[in-house]
Amino acid sequence: MKKFDVVIVGAGTAGILLARELGKLKKKTLVLDRKKNLLEFSFNTLGSFINLEKFELSKDVVAQDVKTICFHSKNVTRKLKTDLYVLDKKKVHKEIISSVDENYVTFLTGVNIKNINKDDNCNFLSVVDKNKNEYLGTIFVDASGTNGIISKKVGLIAKKTELATGVEYNVAYKGNKTDLHLLMGKEYQGGYGWIFPLKNKRAIIGFGSFDDEIVKDLKNRLHKILEFPKIKKLVEKDNDLVEGGSIPITPVLDKFVINNLVCVGDCVSQVNPIVGEGYKFIFEAAIMASKAINKALEEDNITCLTEYEKDWKNRFLLNYQRSKRAQNRFVKYSQNNLLMDYTLFISKFIRDERCVRSLSGEYGLENEV
Numbered sequence: 002m003k004k005f006d007v008v009i010v011g012a013g014t015a016g017i018l019l020a021r022e023l024g025k026l027k028k029k030t031l032v033l034d035r036k037k038n039l040l041e042f043s044f045n046t047l048g049s050f051i052n053l054e055k056f057e058l059s060k061d062v063v064a065q066d067v068k069t070i071c072f073h074s075k076n077v078t079r080k081l082k083t084d085l086y087v088l089d090k091k092k093v094h095k096e097i098i099s100s101v102d103e104n105y106v107t108f109l110t111g112v113n114i115k116n117i118n119k120d121d122n123c124n125f126l127s128v129v130d131k132n133k134n135e136y137l138g139t140i141f142v143d144a145s146g147t148n149g150i151i152s153k154k155v156g157l158i159a160k161k162t163e164l165a166t167g168v169e170y171n172v173a174y175k176g177n178k179t180d181l182h183l184l185m186g187k188e189y190q191g192g193y194g195w196i197f198p199l200k201n202k203r204a205i206i207g208f209g210s211f212d213d214e215i216v217k218d219l220k221n222r223l224h225k226i227l228e229f230p231k232i233k234k235l236v237e238k239d240n241d242l243v244e245g246g247s248i249p250i251t252p253v254l255d256k257f258v259i260n261n262l263v264c265v266g267d268c269v270s271q272v273n274p275i276v277g278e279g280y281k282f283i284f285e286a287a288i289m290a291s292k293a294i295n296k297a298l299e300e301d302n303i304t305c306l307t308e309y310e311k312d313w314k315n316r317f318l319l320n321y322q323r324s325k326r327a328q329n330r331f332v333k334y335s336q337n338n339l340l341m342d343y344t345l346f347i348s349k350f351i352r353d354e355r356c357v358r359s360l361s362g363e364y365g366l367e368n369e370v
């Protein structure tokens with residue numbers, strides 16, 4: 002049976018970027034995904050403050066440039082000038098997958114991993130799929146998203162993870178094409194809504210919540226939101242195709258490595274807590290992981306894998322902890338329309354750049370709150 006340098010479980014956001022980086026480093030890598038078609042998703046657009054060049058992505062993946070974020074509470078609108086993107090998720094994944102070096106990286110689809118085997122010293126030897134096929138590697142990566150098929154087994158994340166769930170419609174859009182809207186207040190029931198502009202007078206409207214009771218009835222709640230006068234001025238539902246999914250909302254984690262196992266992405270809750278932006282942060286984590294994996298293989302020393310954790314903590318830990326606190330405050334304020342109106346009103350006196358830093362989860366080096 003062939004043994005790979007690295008076996009990655011999951012060919013989503015984290016898995017494909019990590020595979021591309023490992024291919025560049027000439028590491029024999031096997032990527033396994035339970036999906037048959039890697040470009041089939043439960044939702045298709047992303048809002049992101051990403052720097053495309055940093056991750057070697059072209060402008061072709063952009064569905065729409067955004068110049069203004071409009072925050073709407075019940076009675077107040079706060080406009081924030083900034084640059085960000087609405088990305089076409091399919092194009093992002095297609096571009097990354099097509100840039101992977103096939104001489105080093107093999108993708109196997111339709112493989113549903115169920116288990117991981119280890120030896121007496123707790124080093125991992127192989128992953129096993131539901132048909133009992135075994136895949137051998139020197140280093141293993143869990144990149145299986147909220148499923149966390151390995152991270153949950155080894156206890157890096159709780160078996161029953163708290164999730165925030167969102168639903169979306171692709172709708173007709175009457176607003177300004179470079180405006181992205183964030184909708185907040187009591188009507189959004191502890192969560193928030195979003196309108197992402199697309200080309201050709203279309204937009205995505207979505208609503209997400211952390212509350213289990215509300216999540217059961219998300220679609221109907223989105224229907225109610227679509228009837229609000231403020232929203233009716235902006236969008237009109239003209240089809241029934243619902244998209245959506247879930248992200249983890251655990252406390253901030255910082256342990257991602259056990260022996261020769263590395264975890265990247267939603268399987269260890271690496272989505273930034275403040276607005277649930279995952280791509281930019283998970284891409285960066287994947288690059289950090291690739292460097293540590295490369296060093297561990299070159300030096301034949303798995304303790305080098307913990308350098309990934311150290312790099313992540315240095316780069317992200319404080320920012321994530323602040324984003325988590327901001328998320329908790331936001332959930333509290335959003336129960337009360339007056340408080341939300343007041344918060345948005347006061348934010349008009351705060352510089353745009355500072356608001357953008359908080360919103361993007363990048364607080365910088367100064368100790369601003």
Ligand SMILES: Cc1cc2nc3c(=O)[nH]c(=O)nc-3n(C[C@H](O)[C@H](O)[C@H](O)COP(=O)(O)OP(=O)(O)OC[C@H]3O[C@@H](n4cnc5c(N)ncnc54)[C@H](O)[C@@H]3O)c2cc1C
Nearest residue numbers: 011013014015035047048114145146246247266267279280
């Ligand atoms: C509704 C919604 C809206 C979002 N909006 C944004 C946004 O606007 N901007 C943004 O940056 N982020 C957004 N996110 C977050 C972002 O999508 C995630 O954080 C990110 O995709 C997680 O990447 P991942 O690689 O960890 O998981 P995924 O991309 O989910 O990949 C996991 C992969 O593992 C595979 N897999 C799972 N289990 C197994 C198994 N047992 N065996 C084999 N394969 C397996 C899956 O098929 C999948 O391909 C949103 C998320 C949701 C749900």
